[in-house]
Amino acid sequence: MKSKALLLSLAAVFLLQTGCSTVPVTGRSQLLMVSEQQEIRMGLTSFREILEREKLNTDPLINDRVQRIGRRIAAATGRTDYQWEFKVIENDKTVNAFCLPGGKVAVYTGLLPVAQDDAGLAAVIAHEVAHAIARHGGERLSQEMVVAGLTVATVMATSDSSRRDLYAGLLGAGAAVGFLLPYSRLHESEADRMGLIYMAKAGYDPRAALALWQRMAAQAKGKSKLPEWLSTHPADETRIRQIERWLPEALSHYHPSKN
Structure with a gap:
């Protein structure tokens, strides 16, 4: 009885701390246990750390191109409150x-040779920007918090100390394959x-993403x-098939840019 009460109490705590949000465009409900401001602070810290250890490109033409495309994609998201860089x-x-x-x-x-042209580069930038707009990072952190909490609850509820590590390991592996990895693939899709x-609204032909x-x-x-079920990303064939299915929706937002 004590074990069940403990599990129920921990579950209640998680539910009380959980915030529900809706992803733009797709309308999917998501689990969020961190505020957007917390996410932004963590993102800024990580960005500064990455830029400190990496070598930045100084070619003005390349930088102007990335910034020009990036600003158009950013404007298409409607998130004027972000400090875009x-x-x-x-x-x-x-x-x-x-x-x-x-x-x-x-x-x-x-990435530049594979992107080939502005539309190809816009496809990549728009995909990455979408992760931030959808708050996938905060959702992943929230999911990991839930898994960690349930793992602790399971271990604490196990009276046989010799089996605690086994149960924790099995639960962790099961959560990764059955919960975290599927959500990671969902985020990518x-x-x-x-x-x-976003790229269509910015004036880039979304068919370039398929190419x-x-x-x-x-x-x-x-x-x-x-294999796909062990990967963080959909298989290439799955991804291409999905993009083909979503192209009509994107094309309805596409008006070629004159810039």
């Missing part, structure tokens, strides 16, 4: 970009869908990859 990190081996809470964006130079709409991810898939072809 756009940096270029000099690293030709890293094909990536990121956006931290509060609008702190960085693009690695290794959600950012794809939102990104398509971009097809190039990404071709680049990764032949490399060993985890």
